[in-house]
Amino acid sequence: MRLSRYFLPVLKENPSEAQVASHRLMLRAGMIKQQAAGIYSWLPLGWRVLRNVERIVHEEQQRAGHLPVLMPTIQPGELWQESGRDNSYGPEMLRITDRQGRKMLYGPTNEEMITDIFRAHASSYKELPLTLYHIQWKFRDEIRPRFGVMRGREFLMKDGYTFDLTREDAMIAYDRHMVAYLRTYERMGLTAIPMRADSGPIGGDDTHEFLVLAETGESEVMYDSAVTDLRLGDRRVDYDDAAQLRAICEEWTRPYARTDETHDVATFERQVPEARRRLSRGIEVGQIFYFGTKYSEPMGATVQGPDGKPVPVHMGSHGIGVSRLVGAIIEASHDDKGIVWPEGVTPFHCGIVNLRAGDGACDAAAAALEEGLAALGLEALHDDRDERAGTKFATMDLIGLPWRITVGPRGIKGGVVELTSRRTGESEELPPAEALAKVAAAYGVRAVVEG
Numbered sequence: 001m002r003l004s005r006y007f008l009p010v011l012k013e014n015p016s017e018a019q020v021a022s023h024r025l026m027l028r029a030g031m032i033k034q035q036a037a038g039i040y041s042w043l044p045l046g047w048r049v050l051r052n053v054e055r056i057v058h059e060e061q062q063r064a065g066h067l068p069v070l071m072p073t074i075q076p077g078e079l080w081q082e083s084g085r086d087n088s089y090g091p092e093m094l095r096i097t098d099r100q101g102r103k104m105l106y107g108p109t110n111e112e113m114i115t116d117i118f119r120a121h122a123s124s125y126k127e128l129p130l131t132l133y134h135i136q137w138k139f140r141d142e143i144r145p146r147f148g149v150m151r152g153r154e155f156l157m158k159d160g161y162t163f164d165l166t167r168e169d170a171m172i173a174y175d176r177h178m179v180a181y182l183r184t185y186e187r188m189g190l191t192a193i194p195m196r197a198d199s200g201p202i203g204g205d206d207t208h209e210f211l212v213l214a215e216t217g218e219s220e221v222m223y224d225s226a227v228t229d230l231r232l233g234d235r236r237v238d239y240d241d242a243a244q245l246r247a248i249c250e251e252w253t254r255p256y257a258r259t260d261e262t263h264d265v266a267t268f269e270r271q272v273p274e275a276r277r278r279l280s281r282g283i284e285v286g287q288i289f290y291f292g293t294k295y296s297e298p299m300g301a302t303v304q305g306p307d308g309k310p311v312p313v314h315m316g317s318h319g320i321g322v323s324r325l326v327g328a329i330i331e332a333s334h335d336d337k338g339i340v341w342p343e344g345v346t347p348f349h350c351g352i353v354n355l356r357a358g359d360g361a362c363d364a365a366a367a368a369l370e371e372g373l374a375a376l377g378l379e380a381l382h383d384d385r386d387e388r389a390g391t392k393f394a395t396m397d398l399i400g401l402p403w404r405i406t407v408g409p410r411g412i413k414g415g416v417v418e419l420t421s422r423r424t425g426e427s428e429e430l431p432p433a434e435a436l437a438k439v440a441a442a443y444g445v446r447a448v449v450e451g
């Protein structure tokens with residue numbers, strides 16, 4: 001992509017409405033535009049990151065055997081009367097009346113609708129276990145939308161729903177979700193800690209929230225520092241192996257980690273040696289929840305059990321804040337110059353800065369690098385504008401691509417370009433083919449170095 005043909009409306013000044021780094025940087029890097037309180041348009045650069053986050057969520061869900069569907073944003077009110085939540089869900093729900101006077105709503109979540117789908121089509125225990133999920137926009141009329149996309153009113157969420165015959169089976173689905181989530185966040189370059197959560201008014205007794213540590217997080221968190229050393233890495237996970245899933249969940253939930261809602265000082269002090277006790281703040285990027293027959297009973301979502309008798313299914317719902325994650329990743333990975341994207345979600349794999357746009361040799365070298373990266377399946381953002389070097393570097397630092405290749409007349413004469421890591425700031429001069437190979441290696445792509 002040539003920057004001269006791109007739409008990257010960067011801001012020079014810090015926007016005054018932004019209180020946290022991620023919001024400020026998303027506005028400055030031209031990723032989003034606010035359209036109303038807590039409602040945003042995603043501009044080209046932001047859209048790319050959002051799409052990458054979404055893709056990782058899809059891949060890890062499907063790896064775990066979960067089936068993607070797509071439910072509408074607008075729901076009929078009757079479903080919520082059936083579950084009883086029409087009354088209990090407060091002013092956060094945006095209620096709409098259509099031209100026929102029917103009560104509709106913009107979905108804040110989809111338990112009722114998925115239960116309706118299930119009861120319409122599933123009839124036997126033989127169809128279980130089943131997990132259906134979607135990634136869809138939600139609306140919650142938050143009293144205090146803030147921090148940009150992190151607490152929006154309209155936001156993108158992955159919500160998955162599990163259907164099982166028994167509580168035991170439902171807990172296997174719960175474990176499967178916990179492991180899939182750990183892998184999802186790890187691929188985004190995040191450490192997200194599962195913390196015992198409060199089931200709140202919804203009820204139910206098994207729930208964990210996943211929190212990314214950040215000073216600007218809305219939740220207070222207390223944890224054993226041992227938990228932040230855990231990594232799945234390239235461990236092979238067999239999602240059909242309930243014992244393996246349980247062992248992984250135990251590994252992550254054994255160290256103490258709770259939010260202020262469930263924190264217990266005595267347990268904390270008993271279980272965690274003083275040197276490992278941490279008090280911090282965190283951003284909730286997901287939650288898993290077993291709630292049993294809360295919806296299946298009132299809504300009549302039953303299956304015929306092995307003995308031929310109808311039984312209400314045991315359900316769980318499992319959410320990931322897809323749009324919030326874009327902000328959370330920036331909170332966890334930025335410096336005073338701008339964003340530092342983890343390789344897994346970066347909007348472009350590599351930046352190319354042409355220091356002398358218009359110079360035949362530089363133009364040709366920069367274009368060849370862009371093509372070379374494309375041949376490896378890597379996307380570059382190529383700054384071919386007629387701007388000062390300082391402006392070009394500042395833009396690249398702000399938008400945070402992990403790798404930058406700089407092409408200048410002096411280097412080209414000597415057969416080299418400069419490769420710079422955004423994370424470390426370190427640069428080295430290399431022949432173009434070697435620079436390509438290094439970038440490729442950072443993304444796990446094999447490149448053949450010619451000549």
Ligand SMILES: Nc1ncnc2c1ncn2[C@@H]1O[C@H](COP(=O)(O)OP(=O)(O)OP(=O)(O)O)[C@@H](O)[C@H]1O
Nearest residue numbers: 149150151152155157284285286287319320321324
């Ligand atoms: N207003 C919002 N803006 C952006 N993302 C959100 C918002 N509300 C919830 N999410 C994301 O969706 C995920 C699943 O939704 P869930 O119903 O668990 O949210 P929640 O517990 O009500 O969130 P919170 O406590 O932050 O209000 C959350 O873990 C969070 O990452």
Ligand SMILES: [Mg+2]
Nearest residue numbers: 209284286287
């Ligand atoms: Mg939650």
